[in-house]
Amino acid sequence: MAKILVATEKPFAPAAIEGIKKLTEEAGYEFALLEKYTDKSELLDAVKDATALIVRSDKITLEVVNAAPELKIVVRAGAGFDNVDLETTKERGIVVMNTPGQNANAVAELVLGMMVYGARNQFNGKPGTELKGKRLGIQAYGNVGKNVARIAKGFGMEVCAFDPFVDAKDIEADGVKAVEKVEDLYSNCEYVSLHIPALPATINSINYTLTSLMPKGGTLINTARKEVIHEEDLEKILRNRPDFSYISDIAPDNAEELKKEFEGRVFFTPKKMGAQTGEANVNAGLAAAKQIIGYLKDGDETFRVNK
Incomplete structure (x- = not known):
């Protein structure tokens, strides 16, 4: 048997x-x-x-x-x-x-939950900002990305997506703007949510060049994989851009150092919680x-x- x-x-x-x-x-x-x-x-x-x-x-x-x-x-x-x-x-x-x-809806709800947490200054009692009217860029428009878009539109956000493997017509059929270049996603969105796998082409691909394109007050959300983040560049953008924030479901190797130096601008879940x-x-x-x-x-x- x-x-x-x-x-x-x-x-x-x-x-x-x-x-x-x-x-x-x-x-x-x-x-x-x-x-x-x-x-x-x-x-x-x-x-x-x-x-x-x-x-x-x-x-x-x-x-x-x-x-x-x-x-x-x-x-x-x-x-x-x-x-x-x-x-x-x-x-x-x-x-x-x-x-x-x-697990797609569970991960998507976590993304929006962490975005609210970041926008409200991690609930520290100080005034924050609202998500309504802000632009959200979704990098990789698969099952999770689609659910993130659905929920974000409910918050009144403008949603864009970059995915070279998904037809732009299919993205826009969901009421999401498709962008041709990943650089356009970062330069036009206050929030970017990552949903890319850890592959040779994507490992360390989220670097200083990309994140530095984000508008003032930019926030990067990562519920994908730790390996896609260039951690030295993450530290560099946080140091050079006091307005930049990073929220992740996967703590980087230097998480404790980042939390001490950039208090209130970084947040990492204790363990990967997307599907929990x-x-x-x-x-x-x-x-x-x-x-x-x-x-x-x-x-x-x-x-x-x-x-």
């Missing part, structure tokens, strides 16, 4: 586990669970007879793949999948999928289980990311 293993250092919500277990057993497969593991050896032992694997931010490396001779599919419950070794899994014939869109809602947790977990069952039964590879 094929075994579907949920292996998460950071556990799913109980409702998600119950749902995954029910789907797995109704499909005729064995369900296994590894939660809150503290040593990689626990993961290596758990995967040794797993046919399918559901993970969150857990690192699925060459070592893990080599320890799992029966493994056929890995599903990352969430949008990002840079925690999975795509090359090794592809070489082994293991399908890797993500669950796009399941009960609804997103359940949605992503159930989607992962359904995708595994669809692949094992029918060979459905709709959300494969390591083709």
Whole structure:
């Protein structure tokens, strides 16, 4: 009997586990669970007879793949999948999928929540500003970007987006202005929200040149990946532009130094919180289980990311 293993250092919500277990057993497969593991050896032992694997931010490396001779599919419950070794899994014939869109609203609500927090001076009692009438630039118009745009328009913001992989007509059909160059996004928007993956082309791409283009009072919001930020340039723009702010769901390596030197102008969540809602947790977990069952039964590879 094929075994579907949920292996998460950071556990799913109980409702998600119950749902995954029910789907797995109704499909005729064995369900296994590894939660809150503290040593990689626990993961290596758990995967040794797993046919399918559901993970969150857990690192699925060459070592893990080599320890799992029966493994056929890995599903990352969430949008990002840079925690999975795509090359090794592809070489082994293991399908890797993500669950796009399941966390999108949760991340988008966090973006707007952090924007309000920043605009109101982190609720320190001093007068702040409103979001209404301000311009928001969205860098990457995928599932999260679309939800950010939807909510931001509800605040009365003017929304622009840059995404070279999305047709401008599709962006503008949502009432969002499409810009041709990323530089135009930064130079025209008081707020820029990042939703780009960490790829060779994007790592350290958010640099001084781009951020220095932002209008007075510019705020950069990052709920994507830490690696896309050029951290030395971030410190430089904060030092050279006393009006600039940075709010992130992923703390940079020099977070403590930045908080001390630029108090009130930077904010970092204690840990990555974008998908940390009960609804997103359940949605992503159930989607992962359904995708595994669809692949094992029918060979459905709709959300494969390591083709």
